[in-house]
Amino acid sequence: MKILVPVKRVIDYNVKPRVKADGTGVDLSNVKMSMNPFDEIAVEEAIRLKEAGKAEEIIAVSVGPAKAQETLRTALAMGADRAILVESETEVEPLAVAKILKGIVEAENPGLVILGKQAIDDDSNQTGQMLAALLGRPQGTFASKVEIEGDSVSVTREVDGGLETVKLSLPAIVTTDLRLNEPRYASLPNIMKAKKKPLDTKSAADYGVDTAPRLKTLKVTEPAVRSAGIKVPDVDTLVAKLKDMGIAN
Amino acid sequence: MKTLVWVEHDNASVKDATLSTVTAAAKLGEVHLLVVGQGAQAAADAAAQIAGVAKVHLADGAAYANNLAENVAPLIAQLMGDHDAFLAPATTNGKNIAPRVAALLDVMQISDILSVEGEKTFTRPIYAGNAIATVESSDAKLVITVRGTAFEKAASTGGSAAVEAISGTGDAGLSSFVGAELAKNERPELTSAKIIVSGGRALKDADTFQATIFPLADKLHAAVGASRAAVDAGFAPNDYQVGQTGKIVAPEIYIAVGISGAIQHLAGMKDSKTIIAINKDEDAPIFQVADIGLVGDLFTIVPELTSKL
Known part of the structure; x- marks a missing residue:
């Protein structure tokens, strides 16, 4: 079985995003970029399935600018076997990404596609579900456990209030939540080896997908800032404040 | 505009986030x-x-017992022939189902809206709430998920809509529900x-977390939350997590105990009306x-506070 793992190049999760002064977006110039954290978890899960003998080949794919090659090389260094870059210098929305991925799935026939549940830049949380719909396949979103059992996969999902388990017939789509696994760091020898692994470059047109955006961003602003309040000296003062708010007797 | 809202329920009552979604839908139309x-x-x-609901469609059947997106999404897509906008609360169920509907309709979903600015214009948080985008859709139909804490809840009484049973699209045969482990919780729901x-990592371990946080929460009839650090360290279960990757909350009063205030945590609670922080580090964010x-x-403040309330 092949596993397809889409990965996105996003602002590093440790960097505090700054809104551009002209309100057109978030300033990404000279900002550290990394693989979307949920996608790292997806790559790790695919590698573990391969190590457990459940999969033979892992294909990493990214839809993004030429520099997304670095993100794909990271996936290759972690353990993916080959990579596909669908190059686009303009931003591609989740619906169009899902359509491109559908084209890749039809060409590669993976048994599983494992995606991050959302990217930490646009926070859409859509691509996996959309891909599943376009392919008419089952979806196991927000996974905290993935077990392949014959021709089906059992996915434990993080839902409001706890966990839920669904059984999906393969081929299927899985999206990862935070606690699925802890991604490994690529070792130096593996980083060197990754440079020699195959990386194909394609375009959205190769899959017949129109990437014209459906949503127009009119402006991007800073959220309302909260200012620091007062400090109270002791518990008695805090209790008095709570009583003023009417929440204590 | 005619809107369709997917209702989250427990077979008896409607969940609060759905009431907020109704408020958002009412801004668009019927x-x-x-x-x-x-x-x-x-x-x-x-x-x-x-209040304010014109009609209720009810699809009842075994295929719909557990909100499987594979079964629910085609039904919604079919109903969207007669509606202009589909809205779901941005809960885990809503987020699971709505994008599947959007793709079936060839619509780019607008996730987690904070406000309705016009017929096709909405604000939504990006970068974990570090920026707010105003977006305008060019799609013929709208598919939207709604952040519950950003809209007032519609009144749960006062309406008298007709309930119309509709036939479903049945079981897609792609997935099945195996089971759920839902945390037993006598306290109010976090969201x-x-x-x-x-509570945060300063609570040391699971026993200390419970012994310190629970009595105060019980005294205040409060829900219990935790920072990601506390959840990752095993002090509290996953579904307690408040933050960018956990639950987004906006209560009247949020009491942060031993939480330093990492960006990821602040993203989940900064819209609370009053925030109270107890921490030994006076420089904590x-x-x-x-x-x-x-x-x-x-460890001295919380027990003292609990006893004096």
Whole structure:
């Protein structure tokens, strides 16, 4: 079985995003970029399935600018076997990404596609579900456990209030939540080896997908800032404040 | 505009986040509700009483027992022939189902809206709430998920909509429900609680977390939350997590105990009306957003506070 793992190049999760002064977006110039954290978890899960003998080949794919090659090389260094870059210098929305991925799935026939549940830049949380719909396949979103059992996969999902388990017939789509696994760091020898692994470059047109955006961003602003309040000296003062708010007797 | 709202329910009552979604839908036009489930008549009857609702569609059947997106999404897509906008609460179920509907309709979904600015214009948080985008859709139909804490809840009584049973699209045969382990919780639900007491890594371990946080929460009839650090360290279960990757909350009062205030945590609670922070480090970032701060050892402060309330 092949596993397809889409990965996105996003602002590093440790960097505090700054809104551009002209309100057109978030300033990404000279900002550290990394693989979307949920996608790292997806790559790790695919590698573990391969190590457990459940999969033979892992294909990493990214839809993004030429520099997304670095993100794909990271996936290759972690353990993916080959990579596909669908190059686009303009931003591609989740619906169009899902359509491109559908084209890749039809060409590669993976048994599983494992995606991050959302990217930490646009926070859409859509691509996996959309891909599943376009392919008419089952979806196991927000996974905290993935077990392949014959021709089906059992996915434990993080839902409001706890966990839920669904059984999906393969081929299927899985999206990862935070606690699925802890991604490994690529070792130096593996980083060197990754440079020699195959990386194909394609375009959205190769899959017949129109990437014209459906949503127009009119402006991007800073959220309302909260200012620091007062400090109270002791518990008695805090209790008095709570009583003023009417929440204590 | 005719809107369709997917109703989240427990077969008896309608969840709060759905009431907020109804408020958002009413800003766009006429509100129709869709209740999907097995044995969900009582939930449909409750939904019909929500103020401002024009009609309730009820699809009842075994295929709809567990909100499987593979079965629910085609039904919604079919109903969207007669509606202009589909809205779902941005809960885990809503987020699972809505994008599947959007793709079936060839629509780019607008996720997690904070406000309705016009017929096709909305604001939504990006970069974990570090920026707010105003977006305009060019699609013929709209698919939207709604952040519950950003809209007032519609009144759960006062309406008298008709309930119409509709036939479903059946079981897609792609997936099945195996089971759920839902945390037993006598306390209010985190996302709809008026007061939340949250604990961080300073609570040391699971026993200390419970012994310190629970009595205060019980005294205040509050829900219990936790920072990601506390959840990752195993002090509290996953579904307690408040933050960018956990639950987004906005209660009347949020009491942060031993939480330093990492960006990821602040993203999940900074819209709370009043934030109270208890932390021994007076330079902790949590104090920059707290309305009331108390610097000191939580292991003496919290028990004292609990006993004096």
